[in-house]
Amino acid sequence: MMDVNIIRYILIFLTVVYGSMVLLIAYMKPYLPKALIRFSLYGKINIKTHHPTITKIEIPKKSYGQVYLIVGPTLIILFYLALNKYLYNESIPENLLSLLDILLGESRKPSVSAESTILAIILFFVHCWKRAYETYYVCVYSNQKMNIVQYILSFVYYLTFVASLIGESKGFVRGSHANFFLHKLTAIQPICAFIFLCSTYMQLRTNYILAGLRKNQHGDVVTKEHKIPFGELFNYISNPLELTEILVYLMLSTILWQASTFHYITVFVILNQVARAFFSDQWYRNTFKNYPKQRKILIPYIW
Numbered sequence: 259m260m261d262v263n264i265i266r267y268i269l270i271f272l273t274v275v276y277g278s279m280v281l282l283i284a285y286m287k288p289y290l291p292k293a294l295i296r297f298s299l300y301g302k303i304n305i306k307t308h309h310p311t312i313t314k315i316e317i318p319k320k321s322y323g324q325v326y327l328i329v330g331p332t333l334i335i336l337f338y339l340a341l342n343k344y345l346y347n348e349s350i351p352e353n354l355l356s357l358l359d360i361l362l363g364e365s366r367k368p369s370v371s372a373e374s375t376i377l378a379i380i381l382f383f384v385h386c387w388k389r390a391y392e393t394y395y396v397c398v399y400s401n402q403k404m405n406i407v408q409y410i411l412s413f414v415y416y417l418t419f420v421a422s423l424i425g426e427s428k429g430f431v432r433g434s435h436a437n438f439f440l441h442k443l444t445a446i447q448p449i450c451a452f453i454f455l456c457s458t459y460m461q462l463r464t465n466y467i468l469a470g471l472r473k474n475q476h477g478d479v480v481t482k483e484h485k486i487p488f489g490e491l492f493n494y495i496s497n498p499l500e501l502t503e504i505l506v507y508l509m510l511s512t513i514l515w516q517a518s519t520f521h522y523i524t525v526f527v528i529l530n531q532v533a534r535a536f537f538s539d540q541w542y543r544n545t546f547k548n549y550p551k552q553r554k555i556l557i558p559y560i561w
Contacts, residue, residue: 261363261364261365262363263361263362263363263366263519264360264361264362264363265361265362265418265421265422265425265519265522266362266518266519266522268414268418269418269519269522269523269525269526270522272411272415272526273522273525273526273529276526276529276530276533277529279294279298280529280533283295283298283299283537284536284537296313296405299537313403316403316404316405316406317403317404317405317406317409318399318403318404319399319400319402319403319404320393320394320397320399321404321409322393322404322409322412323389323390323393323394325412325413325416326386326387326389326390326393327390328413328416329386329416329419329420330383330386330387330390332420333379333382333383333386333420334383336379336420336423336424337376337379337380337383339351339354340372340375340376340379340424340427340429340430341376341438343372343429343430343435344372344376344429344436344437344438345437345438347435350429350430354430355430355432357421358421358424358425358430358431359432361417361418361421361425362421362422362425362426362519364432366425366426366431367426367431368426368427368428368429368430368431368434368436369426369428369516369517369518370426370427370428370514370516370517371427371428371436371442371516372427372428372429372436372437372438372439372442373438373439373440373442373443373447374427374443374447374513374514374516375423375424375427375428375429375430375514376438377443377447377451377513378423378510378513378514379423379424381451381454381455381509381510381513382423382510384455384458385454385458385506388458388461388462389461391462392461392462392465396462396465396466396469397465397468397469398468398469398472398473398479398482399482400482400483400484401482418523419523421519422517422519422520422522422523423514423520425519426516426517426518426519426520427517446512447512447513450509450510450512450513451509451513453505453509454505454506454509454510457502457503457505457506457509458502458506460490460491460498460502461498461499461502461503463490464490464491464492464498464499464502465499467487467488467489467490467492468487471484471485471487472485484545486542486546486548486549486550491558492553493553494553494554494558494559495553495554495555495556495557495558496535496538496539496542496553496554496555496556497531497534497535497538497539497555497556500531500532500534500535500538500556501531501535501556501557503527503531504527504528504531504532504556507523507524507527507528508524508528510524511523511524531556532556535555535556536555536556539553539555539556
């Protein structure tokens with residue numbers, strides 16, 4: 259077995275490729291093939307870009323929610339395994355250890371504490387199931403779609419996420435062990451957990467605002483057209499969902515600061531969300547002549 263951190267190389271590759279595509283689309287869009295643009299973007303920012311071949315491999319955006327229905331139960335299993343390991347010193351299944359060895363390398367170090375691991379699993383468990391709830395019971399999706407490759411990559415991404423979450427944790431590395439003591443949480447970690455939960459709650463509030471634009475006063479869906487959202491974070495920025503997603507991952511990265519691989523996840527997410535925010539803000543301003551000029555793209559009062 260090659261002792262290589264495959265996850266790290268996958269994330270570096272995705273970050274470089276995605277970053278390159280963002281720069282090309284941002285500065286050279288008129289000169290790029292429509293197939294490439296349609297393949298790379300999805301949602302409202304891609305409404306005017308049509309390509310018959312790419313359209314054939316597209317699926318409804320709501321299908322993305324299926325990934326949460328897999329990741330959610332996976333996190334329950336990981337939480338169970340972690341508790342048994344840290345409280346009762348039970349063994350982690352050999353198949354899981356072998357998979358982590360393949361993905362992160364046999365020489366991975368047990369650098370993340372039991373307390374950090376448990377806290378991170380609980381927080382993302384809440385976030386994941388909240389996202390599933392939003393997808394199936396809150397959001398009102400337009401008729402825009404995403405291509406099947408983006409759908410498949412979402413599963414690849416969450417595989418790297420879960421592996422990075424536990425791959426460098428004590429107890430999930432061969433020969434390592436740790437006990438869980440709540441008082442060992444650092445002073446900053448409860449603060450990060452609070453910001454994390456506030457951010458994911460604000461995402462829910464934001465999705466209620468967006469869904470409300472397509473419903474009447476009785477809660478019935480009456481349109482799937484895009485409108486200008488107002489209220490709460492929308493009073494300051496165009497993209498509250500992207501801002502709060504960045505905060506979610508920054509807080510996880512801080513909680514798991516002893517890890518090395520997980521921070522590559524955070525860098526990729528920040529790049530992805532900043533790019534989405536930039537293109538979304540452009541779309542709003544090009545589509546609606548009365549769009550509030552004072553709104554920033556992503557950071558209130560700054561950018």
